[in-house]
Amino acid sequence: MRKLLGLAMLVGGPLYLRRRREAGRERVQLHFDDGSSVTLADDAPDAQPLLALARRAL
């Protein structure tokens, strides 16, 4: 049981931390009419002008 718990923490811990880090990052997500979508992280050059526009609205 203890080994199983350790394994779960070993695998789940980094995944959880990664998810939290990703959630804290600024990003732009675009959804198209054909069902596809694009996510631009804050370090993507195309994301900067869009994030600047969004900042104006806040």
Added chain:
Amino acid sequence: MRAAIGEELGDGLRKRATHVGSIVWPVDVASALADLTEISSQVEAAVVVDAEGAVLASTIAEEPGTERLAVAGLALLEAATSRFGTSVRTVLQLEAALREGSIFVAREGGLAIVARTSAAPSSGLVLYDLRTCLRAAAEAEQKKPKPRSRRAKKTETADA
């Protein structure tokens, strides 16, 4: 002596008639927005605009705040469409997530909605609520009585 049935139930009947009316007639755009803010606690402010960019309804009381949200949201949609849209696909909705909060823009049926939320919202839920609101607003706009055209009348007279 008791009052006649019509008088006795007068108030109740009037209340009932109003209630029936609200179900039969479509909600207006402002009511759709009010429903949105009631349902989605994450939405702090929202604006509905038409195809020309004119504000139809807003949850923000001050005009400058409404204008700022609408203009920035539509500019965001336009910038995203011009950069990533093609002849085959166009941007239907977007989310710009910032540390201070998120901006959502969605369009449907000639209308668009721009919403501001708190930080780290449930994107899927917010987008679903925005689309529901847009659908209700578009329906209300379609069923809104339009002013009669006089040109058609003149043509009829000329024909007669």
